[in-house]
Amino acid sequence: MAEIKRIETPLTHEMVAGLKAGDNVLINGVVYTARDAAHKKMVEALSRGEALPFDVKDQIIYFVGPTPAKPGQVIGSAGPTTSGRMDAYSPTLLALGLTGMIGKGLRSAEVIEAMKKHGAVYFGAIGGAGALIAKCIVAAEVIAYPELGPEAVRRLIVKDFPAMVIIDSEGNNLYETGKAQYRRA
Amino acid sequence: MKEIHVDRIVEALEQLCLEANYDLGEDIMASFRRARESEASPLGKEVLDRLIENAQVAHDERVPMCQDTGMTVVFVEVGQDLHVVGGALTDALNEGVRRGYEKGYLRKSVVKDPFDRVNTGDNTPAVIHYNIVAGDRIRLVVAPKGAGSENMSALKMGKPSDGLEGVLQFVVDTVDKAGGNPCPPIIVGVGVGGTMEKAALLAKKALLRPVGEHHPEERLAKIEAELLERINKLGIGPQGFGGTTTALAVNLEVYPTHIAGMPMAVNIGCHSTRHKGVTLEGREA
Numbered sequence: 001m002a003e004i005k006r007i008e009t010p011l012t013h014e015m016v017a018g019l020k021a022g023d024n025v026l027i028n029g030v031v032y033t034a035r036d037a038a039h040k041k042m043v044e045a046l047s048r049g050e051a052l053p054f055d056v057k058d059q060i061i062y063f064v065g066p067t068p069a070k071p072g073q074v075i076g077s078a079g080p081t082t083s084g085r086m087d088a089y090s091p092t093l094l095a096l097g098l099t100g101m102i103g104k105g106l107r108s109a110e111v112i113e114a115m116k117k118h119g120a121v122y123f124g125a126i127g128g129a130g131a132l133i134a135k136c137i138v139a140a141e142v143i144a145y146p147e148l149g150p151e152a153v154r155r156l157i158v159k160d161f162p163a164m165v166i167i168d169s170e171g172n173n174l175y176e177t178g179k180a181q182y183r184r185a
Numbered sequence: 186m187k188e189i190h191v192d193r194i195v196e197a198l199e200q201l202c203l204e205a206n207y208d209l210g211e212d213i214m215a216s217f218r219r220a221r222e223s224e225a226s227p228l229g230k231e232v233l234d235r236l237i238e239n240a241q242v243a244h245d246e247r248v249p250m251c252q253d254t255g256m257t258v259v260f261v262e263v264g265q266d267l268h269v270v271g272g273a274l275t276d277a278l279n280e281g282v283r284r285g286y287e288k289g290y291l292r293k294s295v296v297k298d299p300f301d302r303v304n305t306g307d308n309t310p311a312v313i314h315y316n317i318v319a320g321d322r323i324r325l326v327v328a329p330k331g332a333g334s335e336n337m338s339a340l341k342m343g344k345p346s347d348g349l350e351g352v353l354q355f356v357v358d359t360v361d362k363a364g365g366n367p368c369p370p371i372i373v374g375v376g377v378g379g380t381m382e383k384a385a386l387l388a389k390k391a392l393l394r395p396v397g398e399h400h401p402e403e404r405l406a407k408i409e410a411e412l413l414e415r416i417n418k419l420g421i422g423p424q425g426f427g428g429t430t431t432a433l434a435v436n437l438e439v440y441p442t443h444i445a446g447m448p449m450a451v452n453i454g455c456h457s458t459r460h461k462g463v464t465l466e467g468r469e470a
């Protein structure tokens with residue numbers, strides 16, 4: 001395996017500039033969770049002129065809706081959900097300074113453009129490895145929209161959370177380069 | 186005539202919901218190990234290792250392998266000589282889902298209405314497919330289905346002139362477009378023939394066939410092999426990071442169809458393609 005980079009949040013623009021598609025990283029510190037319903041609520045709040053439940057500047061949002069924690073667990077299984085469903089909302093948050101997103105799957109051209117413009121990276125976590133990923137989450141607290149259940153916004157503290165840089169701030173895309181490398185069709 | 190009380194069906198369903206989400210099938214585990222050996226990409230191998238590890242953690246610690254514990258699809262084969270007593274069968278199946286998802290700390294992922302989108306809070310209702318068969322037993326299969334892979338599935342009402350090549354192309358294109366979204370390596374269920382809904386159901390049922398088991402008809406088994414080869418040449422690889430293992434299996438089912446029809450459906454199953462079943466015997470009334 002290539003060298004693994006350790007990142008401590010907040011994710012500053014300097015750090016973003018140093019990350020390249022295909023980098024293997026271990027994320028440490030605070031990340032926030034949000035998926036479909038929370039993104040919709042956040043963007044609606046902004047359009048009403050209200051503040052977001054947390055300041056997205058230099059932060060990472062993890063697209064996840066965990067299973068309920070069993071007694072004694074910090075969080076239930078917590079792998080990434082398909083990021084494409086957040087494409088409609090991500091550019092708005094990127095414009096406000098969001099620097100990282102963790103999910104799985106393809107992103108739209110609009111999102112990639114916004115990442116290049118504002119300086120952000122898209123990380124991929126292993127989709128479906130929810131039981132394993134949960135072990136890297138050392139604290140979890142619901143900070144907004146508790147009524148959304150698994151879709152509530154949580155503040156997580158992660159330790160050595162494994163991820164890959166899929167799309168970097170220059171628009172290089174591991175999904176394209178990786179596929180091209182092994183394509184024989 | 187034999188009888189079965191709904192309470193036994195509720196209990197069985199509850200148990201199947203847990204097992205399906207905690208215990209990945211041995212067939213898929215074995216195919217992960219085989220793929221790990223044949224995968225050309227080092228990163229792809231690494232992903233496969235993590236998937237094996239993840240399934241082991243889920244099994245050992247009795248936690249869901251994936252956080253998307255799905256909408257609960259239930260296949261029921263009811264023997265025509267069996268009498269279900271004590272309540273309605275459909276209610277019993279939903280009660281089993283309700284209890285299983287609560288007790289098993291499984292995620293409740295169902296909204297009551299596709300427009301209002303308010304969570305039902307207990308993962309009901311299940312999607313239930315009934316089939317009446319000969320005999321006096323009942324077979325229950327629980328197959329939780331996550332949206333990541335379900336959303337990448339596709340249906341096409343083709344023309345007879347599309348022929349075999351048209352179907353192959355449709356399947357390969359569907360997988361290519363899906364990329365890393367459905368958590369590859371995937372299992373591809375393909376249904377061809379019948380009517381619109383029949384093709385879709387065939388594709389879904391095809392996902393229940395164990396990985397590594399081919400269609401008993403040789404000509405269809407050959408088509409499965411060809412599709413698998415073409416899909417694995419796409420380069421998508423484990424998690425879409427690039428590699429030679431995009432799919433673990435292609436399972437094809439066919440059915441007679443209309444002289445003017447060529448319905449074709451692709452149901453994509455992720456690496457967490459989950460299904461557990463049990464057959465219950467009735468008791469003499």
Ligand code: SF4
Binds near residue numbers: 079080252334368455
């Ligand atoms: S596609 Fe499957 S493995 Fe991936 S997140 Fe959904 S249910 Fe889990």
